[in-house]
Amino acid sequence: MSELLRDLDFFNLDDLLTTEERATRETVKRFVQREVLPQVERHFADETFPKELVPQMAELGMFGANIKGYGCAGMNNVAYGLIMQELEAADSGLRSFASVQSALSMYAIYANGTEEQKNRYLPDMAKGKLIGCFGLTEPDHGSDPGGMETRARRDGDGWVLNGAKRWITNGSIADVAIVWARVDEGFTGFLVEKGAPGFSTRDIHGKFSMRASITSELIFEDVRLPKTAQLPAARGLKAPLGCLTQARYGIAWGAIGAARTCYNCALDYVKSRKQFSRPLAGYQLVQAKLVRMLTEITKAQMVCLRLAHLKDEGKMRPEHVSFAKRNNVNEALKIAREARDMLGANGIVNEYPVIRHMMNLETVNTYEGTFDVHTLILGRDVTGEAAFD
Numbered sequence: 001m002s003e004l005l006r007d008l009d010f011f012n013l014d015d016l017l018t019t020e021e022r023a024t025r026e027t028v029k030r031f032v033q034r035e036v037l038p039q040v041e042r043h044f045a046d047e048t049f050p051k052e053l054v055p056q057m058a059e060l061g062m063f064g065a066n067i068k069g070y071g072c073a074g075m076n077n078v079a080y081g082l083i084m085q086e087l088e089a090a091d092s093g094l095r096s097f098a099s100v101q102s103a104l105s106m107y108a109i110y111a112n113g114t115e116e117q118k119n120r121y122l123p124d125m126a127k128g129k130l131i132g133c134f135g136l137t138e139p140d141h142g143s144d145p146g147g148m149e150t151r152a153r154r155d156g157d158g159w160v161l162n163g164a165k166r167w168i169t170n171g172s173i174a175d176v177a178i179v180w181a182r183v184d185e186g187f188t189g190f191l192v193e194k195g196a197p198g199f200s201t202r203d204i205h206g207k208f209s210m211r212a213s214i215t216s217e218l219i220f221e222d223v224r225l226p227k228t229a230q231l232p233a234a235r236g237l238k239a240p241l242g243c244l245t246q247a248r249y250g251i252a253w254g255a256i257g258a259a260r261t262c263y264n265c266a267l268d269y270v271k272s273r274k275q276f277s278r279p280l281a282g283y284q285l286v287q288a289k290l291v292r293m294l295t296e297i298t299k300a301q302m303v304c305l306r307l308a309h310l311k312d313e314g315k316m317r318p319e320h321v322s323f324a325k326r327n328n329v330n331e332a333l334k335i336a337r338e339a340r341d342m343l344g345a346n347g348i349v350n351e352y353p354v355i356r357h358m359m360n361l362e363t364v365n366t367y368e369g370t371f372d373v374h375t376l377i378l379g380r381d382v383t384g385e386a387a388f389d
């Protein structure tokens, strides 16, 4: 096993995990070691997603892992979180794929679809035979999805969809897009299948972050949709926001994986690199950085484990998720930047994974509610005053 994937468990949190949860983590670790690490730098350099890994990820039950029924693994939320952690220890792009497939696309159908829609899509999505994407963000509306301009109007029994979505993970490789649109009654969601006349995608290139993940624009020009394309329980923005809560939950865990890889890498490096009279690890300034990293990773682990237990007990609030996503991603980003610094010039080359994680985490800090937006959500929670309406 790569030394970079080793666990960091200062407070023996493993004692709080079940045998199954630990086994799930080890299985994903082995998959990451065997299949992902050897090729992730190449995919990042080439701006490609390793699509050939999808069947294996499906085989391991990673898609819709915490959904019960419909061919999904039905794991608890600790196991689901550990999967996200280990995937992101390799690359945030891989975790993004799993998050979008599971927590955004499959969950959207699971929570808002008819039995017919669930049976049609979920089993094949769990098998990785169908890929999903989630189109909420638009070119002019990111943090404020309520401003969306994509519109669906009724046309006889069905609908006609017009508009554009931007920054959509998996957009051009998805077989089905969950598209959120304005309708006369407010907002709702639609299932738009690849190849629908008037529906096209265009990939976004030139990213310095999330390069091993596909990010696309979705364009809808008079796309005719049958009545059965609408997710009937998706009424209002609560529906997409409910999906985001699921995805943010996984991101809070995933960030720990990225931070842990950066910490492990920096620790190994400073132990072996000698400057002046001794290894870098022997200098107080370097130790202070390592201790800060250790502290923040450990705190993030504790937050996630408690969050998972609350989620399993049905007591998790969206604000708990905001707290965890905001804190864990921001701390992971700081850890990655600090590790990059500790590697000196070697910190800027892809011989080490640190700069890739650092750049990926810039996206993770922005998507699924920016750091500032989660600050506003928590600010509203503690004061009762919404500072962003």
Ligand SMILES: Cc1cc2nc3c(=O)[nH]c(=O)nc-3n(C[C@H](O)[C@H](O)[C@H](O)COP(=O)(O)OP(=O)(O)OC[C@H]3O[C@@H](n4cnc5c(N)ncnc54)[C@H](O)[C@@H]3O)c2cc1C
Pocket (backbone or CB within 6 Å): 100, 134, 135, 136, 137, 140, 141, 142, 143, 144, 166, 167, 168, 169, 170, 209, 210, 215, 363, 366, 367, 368, 369, 370, 371, 372, 373, 387, 388
């Ligand atoms: C690689 C990648 C993949 C993505 N994948 C998806 C996807 O699959 N599906 C999807 O729908 N979207 C996706 N997104 C979009 C992402 O969710 C948005 O980028 C995010 O919501 C922020 O929106 P924005 O980029 O328009 O920034 P803006 O909303 O314009 O924000 C810009 C800055 O202003 C700040 N800001 C905004 N509002 C306020 C306020 N009221 N007070 C103070 N500060 C404020 C923000 O915190 C931020 O710092 C992805 C983005 C990236 C980069």
